[in-house]
Amino acid sequence: MSRETSRSDPASLRRPELLVPALLGGLVVVYVLVPVVAFLSRTGTAGVVAGLSEPGAQTAIRNSLLTAPVATAVATVSGVPLAYVLARRSFPGKRLVESLVVLPLVLPPVVGGAMLLTAVGRFTPIGRVAAAAGLPLTGSLLGVVLAQTFVAAPFVVVTARAGFGAIDERLEHASRSLGYGPVATFRNVSLPLARGSIIAGVVLTFARAIGEFGATMMVAYNPRTMPTRIWVKFISGGIDEIVPVAVALLVVALVVLTAVQRVGRVSTVVDR
Amino acid sequence: MTLELDSVSHRYGGDLAVDDVSFGVDPGELVGVVGPSGCGKTTLVRAIAGHLHPTAGRVLLRGRDVTGDPPESRRIGLGFQESTLYPHMTVAENVAYGVAARDDGPERREGVVSEHLELVGLADEREAYPGSLSGGQRRRVELARALAPEPDLLVLDEPLSALDRALRTRLREEIDRLHRETGVTTLFVTHDQTDALALSDRLVVMARGRVAAVGTPRELYESPPTPFVASFLGRSTVVRGRLVGTSPPRVAIGDTELTVEGGNTDRSVGETVTCHARPRRLSVRSDDGTASDGDGTASDGDGTASDGDGTASDGNGTASDGNGTASDGNGTASDGDGTASDDGASSQSLRGEVLAVEDAGRRYNVRVAVASDEELLIERTAAPPSVGESVAVDFPDGSVTLFGTDFEASGDPEGGTAATPPVRRD
Incomplete structure (x- = not known):
């Protein structure tokens, strides 16, 4: 932020009509900021570097960095087309599909994990077949991906759907009449115009996936991801034990967020 | 024929949006499709462009049935x-987008884009983004984009509706010019009868999903085939009477008779009929019971000037005398008419009393009570008669269309928003 905007901001906040929303908004900011600062103030005593050099911590970080992008990719590849269909077509049972899509948002993740277990657990038909094929769906990285996808997929669907819905359908009609088929029209018109929303959805999905704990714990307690390791460490050693991995998680999330937003901002400049 | 619609119908669920529509567009023609909102125009556009598969009927382009073909293979340019x-x-x-789909090399594409941007006068804006253009510029880029791939048919769906009046007129002229310069066959869809009348070679009037009439704008405006067309295409005024003769039709209104020169009717003598006319085609002259004073006769060709004289003559006998003498030659004819109507013979005018004069800025709306319970609306550009004055209303040749008694009944209720409903007294 430039000096100019930071100087004009307090001035604009002084205007009485913005006083109440600013005060209320400030509450939220403080409410988030205080715990974060309090938590991070322990980094000095907790020995972040030492904690992160433990093999268990490194495995957890590696596992998270492997699974969350895969879960995000799976959710995006299937969720964006679904979002497009939901934005463009009405069909019998559409309400049901829409409810199913947002169900993981209202479900406690632990319950979601339990549901996944009843579907793909070791003793279910699907789980048995997969395990026999050498791809166990529980207690494996695959299980982690399944849990993360289940919980995080709604974010990209809901956000992308809003993005597609905001595009005037006639822009697509014009593209068709200008000689492009449905796939080319989706690629040339719908996708670029919904790009900002899709990117926002991908970011939210990734953030949710990499922080996923409840469902992951049910489906794949092992191998450890960052969140499950944080839980295990907390049980055994308390707050200071979890600070190193928590900081790592925070850094990863921030880096991804910044990187993706940078890409997103490039697109908005082109959009103009 | 470039475009032919063959009994096209479309249903949305239970609602019949387009009902058995058939018409054609010849190469190079600009055909206007006009109708009140909700009459099925947009559904028709979507069926023609291929964004919708009609429930029944066929869409033919250049003689080929394309009803089942996707939009991308139809070579139709669209404007919204x-x-x-x-x-x-x-x-x-944007302009290159459609050209690239039918690619014949980037070099030629560049040429086509420049050519079409010049055609709409926006060559300087080629690197601009649409967001930085004005509404009118955007409209023109859109026309350029639709025309650049050289479509067989240009379909414009309400292209002027979102614009303010001045811009609207300018763009209407622009569309007219583009049509003349490119010769592209055009279908122009609108709910605005002014746009439709001004632009179209031929007009298709739609009402409630059906074709109400097809014809040239002047034909349909001057001699509307149905009451709906009459009231939708412009202001109307009507007077009811009983048909007492045919070829030319004569209508008894009160105790006078109106001869409908240049009109015809398939009604039989004795039936009640509605005489329909455009208020601006009628003229009104003062009628003090003796001779008419030149105003009325001259008003057709030279309305403003002689109207002024006419009014002056009422207040200032001497000054108007010279004038009166000059027009006496003309006056004699209407004198004859005037006297004749007293005898019950037929004439092309009706006598009445001015009920109200409303100043609408660029014209006066004069309401005249004729016969016992009929009211006529006449538009005058200047010098209206005064309220209470006795006047004669002249109906020039071809100004009257005869309908049955169903005039009000068949006017589309929604038509009233776009066109002035017929003026009648209860």
Whole structure:
């Protein structure tokens, strides 16, 4: 932020009509900021570097960095087309599909994990077949991906759907009449115009996936991801034990967020 | 025939939006499709462009049935009410988009884009993004984009509706010019009868999903085939009477008779009929019971000037005398008419009393009570008669169309919003 905007901001906040929303908004900011600062103030005593050099911590970080992008990719590849269909077509049972899509948002993740277990657990038909094929769906990285996808997929669907819905359908009609088929029209018109929303959805999905704990714990307690390791460490050693991995998680999330937003901002400049 | 619709019908669920519509568009023609909102125009556009598969009927382009073909294979250029320019592409990229789909090399594409941007006078804006253009510029880029791939048919769906009046007139002229310069066969869809009358070679009037009439704008305006067309295409005024003779039809209104010169009717003598006319085609002259004073006769050709004289003559006998003498030659004819109507013979005018004069800025709306319970609306550009004055209303040749008694009944209720409903007294 430039000096100019930071100087004009307090001035604009002084205007009485913005006083109440600013005060209320400030509450939220403080409410988030205080715990974060309090938590991070322990980094000095907790020995972040030492904690992160433990093999268990490194495995957890590696596992998270492997699974969350895969879960995000799976959710995006299937969720964006679904979002497009939901934005463009009405069909019998559409309400049901829409409810199913947002169900993981209202479900406690632990319950979601339990549901996944009843579907793909070791003793279910699907789980048995997969395990026999050498791809166990529980207690494996695959299980982690399944849990993360289940919980995080709604974010990209809901956000992308809003993005597609905001595009005037006639822009697509014009593209068709200008000689492009449905796939080319989706690629040339719908996708670029919904790009900002899709990117926002991908970011939210990734953030949710990499922080996923409840469902992951049910489906794949092992191998450890960052969140499950944080839980295990907390049980055994308390707050200071979890600070190193928590900081790592925070850094990863921030880096991804910044990187993706940078890409997103490039697109908005082109959009103009 | 470039476009032919063969009994096209479309249903949305239970609602019949388009009902058995058939008409054609010849190469190079500009055909207007006009009707009140909700009459099925947009459904028709979507069926023609291929964005909708009609429930029944066929769409033919250049004689080939394309009803089941996707939009991308139809070679139709589309223009919409709202801008559909791609905000993530520059003006030049937008125009090139359709050309690239039918590619014949980037060099030729560049030429086609420049040519079409020049055609709409926006060559300087090629690197601009649509967001930085004005509404009128966007509209023109959109026309360029639709025309650049050289479509067989240009379909414009309410292209002027979202614009203010001045811009609207300018763009209407622009569309007219583009049509003349490119010769592209055009279908122009609108709910605005002014746009439709001004632009079209031929007009298709739609009402409630059906074709109400097809004809040239003047034909349909001057001699509307149905009451709906009459009231939708412009202001109307009507007077009811009993048909007492045919070829030319004569109508008894009160105790006078109106001869409908240049009109015809398939009604039989004795039936009640409605005489329909455009208020601006009628003229009104003062009628003090003796001779008419030149005003009425001259008003047809030279309305403003002689109207002024006419009014002056009422207040200032001497000054108007000279004038009166000059027009006496003309006056004699209407004198004859006047006297004749007293005898019950037929004439082309009706006597009445001025009920009200409303100043609408660029014209006066004069309401005249004729016969016992009929009221006529006459538009005058200047010097209206005064309220209470006895006047004669002249009906020039071809100004009257005869309908049955169903005039009000068949006017589309929605038509009233776009066109002035017929003026009648209860």
